[in-house]
Amino acid sequence: MDLNYLSGADVEANIASLMKTPKDILKRTADVLGYTKKKKIKEIILDGMIHIRGAPV
Amino acid sequence: MKTLGRMSAAIVASTMGLGISTTVQADAVSEFYDGKTVRFYIGASPGGGYDVYMRTLVQHMGKRLPGKPNAIVVNMPGSGGVKASNYVYNVAPKDGTTVITPFWTHPLFQLIRPRGIKFDMSKMRWIGNMAALDSMVVAMGNVAKTLDDAKTKEIVVAASGKGSETYIFPQFLNRSINTKFKIVTGYRGTAKMTNAMEAGEAQARGGSWQSWNVIRPNWVGTDRISVLVQAGLAPHPDPNVKGVPMLVDVVPAEYKPIAQLLSVPVAMARIVGSPPGIPNDRLMALRKAFDATMKDPAFLADAKNARWTLTILVAQMSKPISLRS
Numbered sequence A: 001m002d003l004n005y006l007s008g009a010d011v012e013a014n015i016a017s018l019m020k021t022p023k024d025i026l027k028r029t030a031d032v033l034g035y036t037k038k039k040k041i042k043e044i045i046l047d048g049m050i051h052i053r054g055a056p057v
Numbered sequence B: 001m002k003t004l005g006r007m008s009a010a011i012v013a014s015t016m017g018l019g020i021s022t023t024v025q026a027d028a029v030s031e032f033y034d035g036k037t038v039r040f041y042i043g044a045s046p047g048g049g050y051d052v053y054m055r056t057l058v059q060h061m062g063k064r065l066p067g068k069p070n071a072i073v074v075n076m077p078g079s080g081g082v083k084a085s086n087y088v089y090n091v092a093p094k095d096g097t098t099v100i101t102p103f104w105t106h107p108l109f110q111l112i113r114p115r116g117i118k119f120d121m122s123k124m125r126w127i128g129n130m131a132a133l134d135s136m137v138v139a140m141g142n143v144a145k146t147l148d149d150a151k152t153k154e155i156v157v158a159a160s161g162k163g164s165e166t167y168i169f170p171q172f173l174n175r176s177i178n179t180k181f182k183i184v185t186g187y188r189g190t191a192k193m194t195n196a197m198e199a200g201e202a203q204a205r206g207g208s209w210q211s212w213n214v215i216r217p218n219w220v221g222t223d224r225i226s227v228l229v230q231a232g233l234a235p236h237p238d239p240n241v242k243g244v245p246m247l248v249d250v251v252p253a254e255y256k257p258i259a260q261l262l263s264v265p266v267a268m269a270r271i272v273g274s275p276p277g278i279p280n281d282r283l284m285a286l287r288k289a290f291d292a293t294m295k296d297p298a299f300l301a302d303a304k305n306a307r308w309t310l311t312i313l314v315a316q317m318s319k320p321i322s323l324r325s
Helices: A008-018 A023-032 A037-054 B002-033 B049-064 B079-090 B106-112 B147-152 B165-177 B190-199 B209-215 B253-268 B280-294 B297-305 B314-318
Strands: B037-042 B070-075 B098-101 B125-129 B136-140 B155-158 B181-184 B225-230 B271-274
Touching: A008 B106, A008 B125, A008 B253, A008 B271, A008 B280, A023 B106, A023 B165, A023 B253, B002 B280, B037 B049, B037 B079, B049 B070, B049 B098, B049 B209, B049 B280, B049 B297, B079 B098, B079 B106, B106 B253, B125 B280, B136 B165, B147 B165, B147 B225, B155 B165, B155 B190, B165 B181, B165 B253, B190 B209, B209 B225, B271 B280
Parallel strands: B037 B070, B037 B098, B155 B181
Antiparallel strands: B098 B271, B125 B271, B136 B225
Protein backbone atom coordinates (compact mmCIF):
# COMPACT_ATOMS: atom_id res chain seq x y z
CA MET A 1 0.00 0.00 0.00
CA ASP A 2 1.33 3.39 -0.93
CA LEU A 3 0.44 6.12 1.46
CA ASN A 4 1.47 9.05 -0.73
CA TYR A 5 1.32 11.67 1.94
CA LEU A 6 2.10 15.35 1.44
CA SER A 7 4.61 17.19 3.57
CA GLY A 8 3.61 20.18 5.66
CA ALA A 9 5.35 22.51 3.21
CA ASP A 10 3.40 20.96 0.29
CA VAL A 11 0.11 21.50 2.11
CA GLU A 12 1.00 25.11 2.85
CA ALA A 13 1.81 25.74 -0.83
CA ASN A 14 -1.40 24.12 -2.05
CA ILE A 15 -3.59 26.04 0.36
CA ALA A 16 -1.87 29.27 -0.61
CA SER A 17 -2.69 28.43 -4.24
CA LEU A 18 -6.32 27.67 -3.40
CA MET A 19 -6.60 31.10 -1.82
CA LYS A 20 -5.87 32.63 -5.23
CA THR A 21 -9.01 31.19 -6.88
CA PRO A 22 -10.73 33.87 -9.00
CA LYS A 23 -13.47 35.70 -7.13
CA ASP A 24 -16.13 35.09 -9.77
CA ILE A 25 -15.79 31.33 -9.31
CA LEU A 26 -15.98 31.72 -5.56
CA LYS A 27 -19.10 33.85 -5.76
CA ARG A 28 -20.89 31.48 -8.12
CA THR A 29 -19.96 28.54 -5.94
CA ALA A 30 -21.35 30.26 -2.85
CA ASP A 31 -24.56 31.08 -4.75
CA VAL A 32 -25.04 27.54 -6.02
CA LEU A 33 -24.50 26.03 -2.60
CA GLY A 34 -27.01 28.42 -1.08
CA TYR A 35 -24.53 30.18 1.16
CA THR A 36 -25.63 33.62 0.03
CA LYS A 37 -29.32 32.90 0.42
CA LYS A 38 -29.66 34.41 3.90
CA LYS A 39 -27.93 37.56 2.80
CA LYS A 40 -30.44 37.99 -0.01
CA ILE A 41 -33.38 37.53 2.34
CA LYS A 42 -31.81 40.05 4.68
CA GLU A 43 -31.46 42.47 1.80
CA ILE A 44 -35.09 42.00 0.85
CA ILE A 45 -36.19 42.65 4.43
CA LEU A 46 -33.92 45.66 4.60
CA ASP A 47 -35.38 46.99 1.35
CA GLY A 48 -38.85 46.58 2.82
CA MET A 49 -37.87 48.48 5.95
CA ILE A 50 -36.42 51.29 3.88
CA HIS A 51 -39.64 51.43 1.90
CA ILE A 52 -41.73 51.56 5.06
CA ARG A 53 -39.50 54.21 6.54
CA GLY A 54 -39.64 56.26 3.37
CA ALA A 55 -43.38 55.87 2.86
CA PRO A 56 -45.50 59.01 3.14
CA VAL A 57 -46.93 59.47 6.62
CA MET B 1 48.14 22.03 3.30
CA LYS B 2 48.02 24.53 6.05
CA THR B 3 45.02 26.22 4.49
CA LEU B 4 43.29 22.88 3.98
CA GLY B 5 44.08 22.01 7.57
CA ARG B 6 42.57 25.24 8.78
CA MET B 7 39.55 24.67 6.55
CA SER B 8 39.12 21.16 7.88
CA ALA B 9 39.35 22.45 11.41
CA ALA B 10 36.79 25.10 10.62
CA ILE B 11 34.47 22.54 9.06
CA VAL B 12 34.83 20.22 12.05
CA ALA B 13 34.20 23.10 14.46
CA SER B 14 31.25 24.24 12.40
CA THR B 15 29.81 20.75 12.21
CA MET B 16 30.28 20.28 15.94
CA GLY B 17 28.64 23.62 16.52
CA LEU B 18 25.66 22.65 14.38
CA GLY B 19 25.47 19.33 16.14
CA ILE B 20 25.47 20.96 19.54
CA SER B 21 22.89 23.52 18.41
CA THR B 22 20.59 20.81 17.03
CA THR B 23 21.00 18.72 20.16
CA VAL B 24 20.23 21.66 22.41
CA GLN B 25 17.16 22.44 20.30
CA ALA B 26 16.02 18.81 20.40
CA ASP B 27 16.57 18.72 24.15
CA ALA B 28 14.52 21.87 24.63
CA VAL B 29 11.65 20.40 22.57
CA SER B 30 11.92 17.10 24.40
CA GLU B 31 11.95 18.88 27.75
CA PHE B 32 8.86 20.86 26.75
CA TYR B 33 6.81 17.83 25.74
CA ASP B 34 7.87 15.70 28.71
CA GLY B 35 4.80 15.12 30.89
CA LYS B 36 2.50 17.16 28.65
CA THR B 37 -0.58 16.04 26.73
CA VAL B 38 -0.83 16.68 23.01
CA ARG B 39 -4.45 16.90 21.92
CA PHE B 40 -5.38 15.88 18.38
CA TYR B 41 -8.74 17.47 17.56
CA ILE B 42 -11.26 16.39 14.98
CA GLY B 43 -14.57 18.05 14.24
CA ALA B 44 -16.34 14.72 13.86
CA SER B 45 -17.90 12.21 16.20
CA PRO B 46 -16.32 8.85 17.11
CA GLY B 47 -16.72 6.04 14.61
CA GLY B 48 -16.62 8.00 11.36
CA GLY B 49 -13.91 8.26 8.72
CA TYR B 50 -12.09 11.24 10.25
CA ASP B 51 -12.09 9.55 13.63
CA VAL B 52 -10.54 6.32 12.38
CA TYR B 53 -7.83 8.17 10.48
CA MET B 54 -6.94 10.34 13.43
CA ARG B 55 -6.89 7.53 15.97
CA THR B 56 -4.62 5.45 13.78
CA LEU B 57 -2.30 8.41 13.31
CA VAL B 58 -2.21 9.34 16.99
CA GLN B 59 -1.49 5.79 18.07
CA HIS B 60 1.73 5.81 16.04
CA MET B 61 2.73 9.46 15.81
CA GLY B 62 2.31 9.96 19.56
CA LYS B 63 5.11 7.48 20.25
CA ARG B 64 7.46 9.42 17.98
CA LEU B 65 7.05 12.78 19.67
CA PRO B 66 10.11 13.91 21.64
CA GLY B 67 9.67 13.81 25.41
CA LYS B 68 7.06 11.04 25.06
CA PRO B 69 4.00 13.18 25.87
CA ASN B 70 0.53 11.72 26.18
CA ALA B 71 -1.25 11.89 22.85
CA ILE B 72 -5.03 11.83 22.85
CA VAL B 73 -7.84 12.32 20.33
CA VAL B 74 -10.49 14.92 21.12
CA ASN B 75 -13.79 14.69 19.23
CA MET B 76 -15.49 18.06 18.89
CA PRO B 77 -18.32 17.63 16.37
CA GLY B 78 -20.55 20.48 15.25
CA SER B 79 -21.25 22.79 12.32
CA GLY B 80 -19.50 20.60 9.77
CA GLY B 81 -16.31 20.62 11.82
CA VAL B 82 -16.18 24.42 12.00
CA LYS B 83 -16.67 24.37 15.77
CA ALA B 84 -13.44 22.41 16.26
CA SER B 85 -11.45 24.50 13.77
CA ASN B 86 -12.65 27.74 15.38
CA TYR B 87 -11.72 26.41 18.80
CA VAL B 88 -8.27 25.25 17.80
CA TYR B 89 -7.47 28.45 15.90
CA ASN B 90 -8.65 30.86 18.59
CA VAL B 91 -8.80 29.19 21.98
CA ALA B 92 -6.60 26.08 22.24
CA PRO B 93 -2.97 26.43 23.33
CA LYS B 94 -0.61 27.43 20.54
CA ASP B 95 2.43 25.95 22.19
CA GLY B 96 2.71 22.74 20.18
CA THR B 97 0.26 20.70 22.24
CA THR B 98 -2.63 21.27 19.82
CA VAL B 99 -3.04 19.46 16.53
CA ILE B 100 -6.10 19.26 14.29
CA THR B 101 -7.34 17.55 11.18
CA PRO B 102 -9.89 20.07 9.92
CA PHE B 103 -12.55 19.02 7.46
CA TRP B 104 -11.31 19.19 3.90
CA THR B 105 -13.89 21.87 3.20
CA HIS B 106 -12.48 24.42 5.61
CA PRO B 107 -9.82 26.02 3.38
CA LEU B 108 -12.54 26.42 0.75
CA PHE B 109 -15.17 27.69 3.14
CA GLN B 110 -13.19 30.59 4.42
CA LEU B 111 -13.44 31.82 0.81
CA ILE B 112 -17.04 31.05 -0.03
CA ARG B 113 -18.85 30.78 3.28
CA PRO B 114 -17.07 32.95 5.79
CA ARG B 115 -20.06 33.37 8.09
CA GLY B 116 -19.25 31.61 11.37
CA ILE B 117 -15.68 30.91 10.34
CA LYS B 118 -13.08 32.35 12.66
CA PHE B 119 -9.93 30.88 11.18
CA ASP B 120 -7.52 31.44 8.34
CA MET B 121 -6.29 28.15 6.96
CA SER B 122 -3.50 29.90 5.07
CA LYS B 123 -2.01 30.92 8.42
CA MET B 124 -2.19 27.47 9.99
CA ARG B 125 1.12 25.67 10.35
CA TRP B 126 0.70 22.44 8.43
CA ILE B 127 2.32 19.23 9.50
CA GLY B 128 1.30 17.18 6.49
CA ASN B 129 -1.50 15.43 4.65
CA MET B 130 -2.40 11.84 5.37
CA ALA B 131 -4.40 10.96 2.31
CA ALA B 132 -6.31 12.08 -0.69
CA LEU B 133 -9.87 10.91 -0.86
CA ASP B 134 -12.87 10.80 -3.07
CA SER B 135 -16.16 12.12 -1.90
CA MET B 136 -19.17 10.29 -3.30
CA VAL B 137 -22.94 10.36 -3.14
CA VAL B 138 -24.23 6.93 -2.27
CA ALA B 139 -27.84 5.75 -2.24
CA MET B 140 -29.49 2.60 -1.03
CA GLY B 141 -29.42 0.16 -3.91
CA ASN B 142 -33.19 -0.34 -3.92
CA VAL B 143 -33.81 3.41 -4.19
CA ALA B 144 -31.51 4.57 -6.98
CA LYS B 145 -28.99 3.00 -9.29
CA THR B 146 -27.81 6.09 -11.14
CA LEU B 147 -27.99 9.88 -10.99
CA ASP B 148 -30.81 9.74 -13.56
CA ASP B 149 -32.94 7.99 -10.95
CA ALA B 150 -32.31 10.90 -8.61
CA LYS B 151 -33.72 13.28 -11.24
CA THR B 152 -37.06 11.52 -11.36
CA LYS B 153 -37.90 10.99 -7.71
CA GLU B 154 -37.26 12.58 -4.35
CA ILE B 155 -34.48 10.92 -2.39
CA VAL B 156 -33.93 11.78 1.26
CA VAL B 157 -30.27 12.51 1.89
CA ALA B 158 -28.83 12.45 5.40
CA ALA B 159 -26.29 15.19 6.00
CA SER B 160 -24.52 16.79 8.92
CA GLY B 161 -24.40 20.54 8.35
CA LYS B 162 -24.14 22.94 5.45
CA GLY B 163 -20.41 22.98 5.98
CA SER B 164 -20.06 19.31 5.22
CA GLU B 165 -19.43 17.43 2.00
CA THR B 166 -22.53 15.44 2.91
CA TYR B 167 -24.50 18.59 2.06
CA ILE B 168 -22.29 20.19 -0.59
CA PHE B 169 -22.43 17.60 -3.36
CA PRO B 170 -26.16 16.74 -3.20
CA GLN B 171 -26.94 20.47 -3.09
CA PHE B 172 -24.63 21.18 -6.03
CA LEU B 173 -26.29 18.39 -8.04
CA ASN B 174 -29.76 19.74 -7.23
CA ARG B 175 -28.76 23.14 -8.61
CA SER B 176 -26.69 22.01 -11.57
CA ILE B 177 -28.53 18.98 -12.98
CA ASN B 178 -31.90 19.14 -11.18
CA THR B 179 -31.65 16.08 -9.02
CA LYS B 180 -34.36 15.86 -6.38
CA PHE B 181 -32.32 15.23 -3.29
CA LYS B 182 -34.15 16.27 -0.15
CA ILE B 183 -31.28 17.12 2.15
CA VAL B 184 -31.91 16.61 5.85
CA THR B 185 -29.15 18.09 8.01
CA GLY B 186 -28.45 17.42 11.66
CA TYR B 187 -26.81 14.02 11.60
CA ARG B 188 -23.56 13.98 13.56
CA GLY B 189 -21.14 11.95 11.53
CA THR B 190 -21.28 9.49 8.68
CA ALA B 191 -21.79 6.57 11.07
CA LYS B 192 -25.14 8.01 12.19
CA MET B 193 -26.12 8.85 8.62
CA THR B 194 -25.42 5.28 7.63
CA ASN B 195 -27.50 4.01 10.54
CA ALA B 196 -30.32 6.27 9.33
CA MET B 197 -30.07 4.72 5.87
CA GLU B 198 -30.15 1.25 7.34
CA ALA B 199 -33.23 2.16 9.39
CA GLY B 200 -35.02 3.60 6.35
CA GLU B 201 -34.99 7.11 7.79
CA ALA B 202 -32.79 8.31 4.93
CA GLN B 203 -32.07 6.88 1.50
CA ALA B 204 -28.69 8.33 0.62
CA ARG B 205 -25.72 10.25 1.97
CA GLY B 206 -22.60 11.97 0.79
CA GLY B 207 -19.18 11.53 2.33
CA SER B 208 -15.87 9.90 1.62
CA TRP B 209 -15.73 6.51 0.00
CA GLN B 210 -13.27 5.59 2.70
CA SER B 211 -15.93 6.00 5.33
CA TRP B 212 -17.95 3.23 3.70
CA ASN B 213 -15.00 0.91 3.91
CA VAL B 214 -14.74 1.73 7.59
CA ILE B 215 -18.40 1.83 8.64
CA ARG B 216 -20.09 -0.77 6.42
CA PRO B 217 -17.39 -2.74 4.64
CA ASN B 218 -19.86 -5.57 4.12
CA TRP B 219 -22.07 -3.30 1.98
CA VAL B 220 -19.25 -2.27 -0.33
CA GLY B 221 -19.42 -4.02 -3.67
CA THR B 222 -22.93 -5.33 -3.06
CA ASP B 223 -26.42 -4.33 -4.23
CA ARG B 224 -27.12 -2.74 -0.86
CA ILE B 225 -25.71 0.56 -2.08
CA SER B 226 -25.29 2.39 -5.38
CA VAL B 227 -22.56 4.97 -5.86
CA LEU B 228 -24.17 7.71 -7.93
CA VAL B 229 -21.31 10.15 -8.49
CA GLN B 230 -17.74 10.77 -7.34
CA ALA B 231 -15.78 13.97 -6.81
CA GLY B 232 -12.02 14.28 -6.97
CA LEU B 233 -9.30 14.91 -9.48
CA ALA B 234 -9.56 11.52 -11.17
CA PRO B 235 -11.64 8.36 -10.99
CA HIS B 236 -11.08 6.39 -7.82
CA PRO B 237 -9.06 3.24 -8.52
CA ASP B 238 -11.20 1.03 -6.28
CA PRO B 239 -12.81 -1.54 -8.63
CA ASN B 240 -16.01 -1.27 -6.58
CA VAL B 241 -16.59 2.22 -8.00
CA LYS B 242 -15.35 1.61 -11.50
CA GLY B 243 -17.52 3.43 -14.02
CA VAL B 244 -19.07 5.80 -11.48
CA PRO B 245 -19.24 9.20 -13.21
CA MET B 246 -17.07 12.09 -12.09
CA LEU B 247 -18.84 15.16 -10.79
CA VAL B 248 -17.09 17.40 -13.29
CA ASP B 249 -18.37 15.21 -16.16
CA VAL B 250 -22.06 15.19 -15.25
CA VAL B 251 -22.63 18.92 -14.96
CA PRO B 252 -23.21 21.43 -17.80
CA ALA B 253 -20.25 23.51 -18.98
CA GLU B 254 -21.17 26.57 -16.92
CA TYR B 255 -20.94 24.53 -13.74
CA LYS B 256 -17.63 22.80 -14.50
CA PRO B 257 -15.36 25.42 -12.85
CA ILE B 258 -17.42 25.04 -9.69
CA ALA B 259 -17.22 21.26 -9.87
CA GLN B 260 -13.44 21.56 -10.20
CA LEU B 261 -13.18 23.94 -7.27
CA LEU B 262 -15.19 21.54 -5.14
CA SER B 263 -13.11 18.57 -6.26
CA VAL B 264 -9.63 20.00 -5.66
CA PRO B 265 -9.64 20.12 -1.85
CA VAL B 266 -10.55 16.45 -1.54
CA ALA B 267 -7.02 15.71 -2.74
CA MET B 268 -5.90 17.18 0.58
CA ALA B 269 -8.63 15.56 2.58
CA ARG B 270 -6.73 14.65 5.73
CA ILE B 271 -4.51 17.61 6.41
CA VAL B 272 -2.93 17.80 9.82
CA GLY B 273 -1.80 21.09 11.35
CA SER B 274 -1.32 23.29 14.38
CA PRO B 275 -2.66 26.77 15.01
CA PRO B 276 -0.47 29.76 14.11
CA GLY B 277 1.90 30.75 16.87
CA ILE B 278 3.41 27.34 17.46
CA PRO B 279 7.16 27.69 18.04
CA ASN B 280 9.10 26.63 14.97
CA ASP B 281 11.22 23.99 16.70
CA ARG B 282 8.09 22.23 17.97
CA LEU B 283 6.46 22.42 14.53
CA MET B 284 9.58 20.81 13.06
CA ALA B 285 9.39 18.08 15.71
CA LEU B 286 5.73 17.41 14.86
CA ARG B 287 6.54 17.31 11.14
CA LYS B 288 9.42 14.94 11.74
CA ALA B 289 7.21 12.63 13.80
CA PHE B 290 4.47 12.79 11.16
CA ASP B 291 6.82 12.09 8.25
CA ALA B 292 8.38 9.14 10.07
CA THR B 293 4.93 7.79 10.96
CA MET B 294 3.80 7.85 7.33
CA LYS B 295 6.71 5.55 6.44
CA ASP B 296 6.39 3.28 9.46
CA PRO B 297 5.48 -0.30 8.44
CA ALA B 298 3.55 -0.80 11.69
CA PHE B 299 1.46 2.29 10.95
CA LEU B 300 0.87 1.18 7.38
CA ALA B 301 -0.26 -2.23 8.60
CA ASP B 302 -2.69 -0.65 11.07
CA ALA B 303 -3.98 1.71 8.41
CA LYS B 304 -4.60 -1.27 6.18
CA ASN B 305 -6.39 -3.11 8.97
CA ALA B 306 -8.51 -0.02 9.58
CA ARG B 307 -9.51 -0.32 5.91
CA TRP B 308 -8.01 2.91 4.77
CA THR B 309 -8.20 2.97 1.05
CA LEU B 310 -5.44 5.40 0.44
CA THR B 311 -4.82 6.38 -3.05
CA ILE B 312 -5.42 8.76 -5.73
CA LEU B 313 -3.25 11.06 -7.54
CA VAL B 314 -1.43 12.84 -4.83
CA ALA B 315 1.27 13.18 -7.45
CA GLN B 316 -0.97 15.77 -9.06
CA MET B 317 -0.72 17.80 -5.91
CA SER B 318 3.06 18.05 -6.02
CA LYS B 319 2.47 21.33 -7.84
CA PRO B 320 -0.11 23.72 -6.42
CA ILE B 321 -3.32 23.65 -8.41
CA SER B 322 -4.75 26.88 -9.72
CA LEU B 323 -8.23 27.38 -11.06
CA ARG B 324 -9.28 29.69 -13.86
CA SER B 325 -12.73 30.99 -14.64
